[in-house]
Amino acid sequence: MASKRSDVITKGFERTPHRALLKGTGVPGEQMDKPFIGIASSFTDLIPGHIGMRDLERFIEKGVHTGGGFSFIFGIPGVCDGISMGHKGMHYSLPTRELIADMIESVAEAHRLDGLVLLTNCDKITPGMLMAAARLDIPCIVVTAGPMLAGRGRGGRAFSFVTDTFEAMAQFKAGVIDEQQLQVCEDKACPGAGSCQGLFTANTMAILTETMGMSLMQCATTPAVSAYKRRLAFASGQRIVQLVHDNITPRQIMTREAFENAIRVDLALGGSSNTVLHLLAIAREAGVPLPLEEFDRLSRETPQLASMNPGGKYFMEDLDAAGGVSGVLYQLRDRILDNPTLSGLTVKQVIDQVREVDEEVIQPLSRPVRAEGGIAILAGNLAPKGAVVKQSGVSEKMMHFEGRARCFESEEAAMAALMGGQIRGGEVVVIRYEGPKGGPGMREMLAPTATLMGLGLGDSVALITDGRFSGGTRGPCIGHVSPEAAEGGPIALVEDGDVICLDIPGRKLELKVDDETLAARLEKWRKPEPKIKTGWLARYAKVVTSAYTGAVTSIDE
Incomplete structure (x- = not known):
């Protein structure tokens, strides 16, 4: 391949000290010519959405090395909005978005990495990573760790984090439910790894990341605990090496058309209002003009097509089974703009591959949930x-x-x-x-x-x-x-x-x-x-x- 960013630290006699330090980390001399791929991992024991990332890191590594690159994992902090809610801790949540972008920029530039796999999941972490990708404009691919499965109670009743903890707290205060019922909510609402089960900020941002073409198809909705998520992680590791060889960078993907598609999908699903803040910030880093008024223009002409928790009845696992992001794009196909994606397909080609959509979950334009977007x-x-x-x-x-x-x-x-x-x-x-x-x-x-x-x-x-x-x-x-x-x-x-x-x-x-x-x-x-x-x-x-x-x-x- 042509010259690489990492050549600055691996080529020439004057880089002998640099190579010595790399060998000190265990890098074999014969691997120095391969693309250096950073895996920016936001693994932490503090957030349910991130506790499964050690596993995904392994599969990304395997994919990178299979694809012909050499990987380096480095850590990125994460804050759980649910745990930091309602006290001083929440002051820190949104500002961490800026820290995350700055940290990724710092590590990638200081070590001249050739490409990045951005392993993320929860609220401010995903937009922070996308901001860094747009700012650096070096080959990057995003792996979102996936949604949590719904909790299950007696009779198969589905539990979710918000309605069955925060709203249950007020119901207990009002005497609507008793202490035993409140305890059941606490015990059942979060059954394991993954981002919160409904269309909250984390899952909305994962969906918009896939819509814009910055992650592989099905990455957004595939549950955190599924084997397919491992395979997506592996494939993403392989893909980043090819992106480096082809010099495909985020600003080629995150175009004005990509942002418009993302907004339409967000509106069609009734996603989080936080995406307004995040898309504006990411677009700024990508050099794409995106006025606030654009959200409202698109909302007036984009019907809501799904009834997603918390305002509706369906969970992320339902959306995944119904067709996922590709299914939403298919239902919006006449209003979606064509654009490249990191998979190698254009958005229209992704839509052409859709064979079936569950129209009870993702309703057609002729039968919307609401006439306007979310x-x-x-x-x-x-x-x-x-x-x-x-x-x-x-x-x-x-x-x-x-x-x-x-x-x-x-x-x-x-x-x-x-x-x-x-x-x-x-x-x-x-x-x-x-x-x-x-x-x-x-x-x-x-x-x-x-x-x-x-x-x-x-x-x-x-x-x-x-x-x-x-x-x-x-x-x-x-x-x-x-x-x-x-x-x-x-x-x-x-x-x-x-x-x-x-x-x-x-x-x-x-x-x-x-x-x-x-x-x-x-x-x-x-x-x-x-x-x-x-x-x-x-x-x-x-x-x-x-x-x-x-x-x-x-x-x-």
């Missing part, structure tokens, strides 16, 4: 730069809603009011100073949204925030309100009792307060002291951008 972008005087709602999880009754504001300066304060029975029907819970800067870290708030549903308030109370929500969120919950409160956005000026109007079909989020009054309130507003003044989050808060730009770290904005 995500809507709202705007108005309360969110001049936009806000995001997962409309696939909102009941028809709450698509239009008007209520009086109950304002809270943190997630904890709102949770205390919810659990204390202080929130009533007809109110709008406003949680602010939880944005990228104000949080800092734009904490994911599954607890308050799940509590709303568990308490039976999902059809009478709305929630808005400059923070963000879990992929498991359902109900009338509007996040990413921009500008955020910490930047003096209108959400900082809301007072208890103000009337807020939510109109999802009309894409409106309005505060029924006149401009003159808001201007007077802004005159009196003072930027609050940072919540965290030490450590790296204090530095993060100074450089992170608004949610409508993807909440990326930038010294230019």
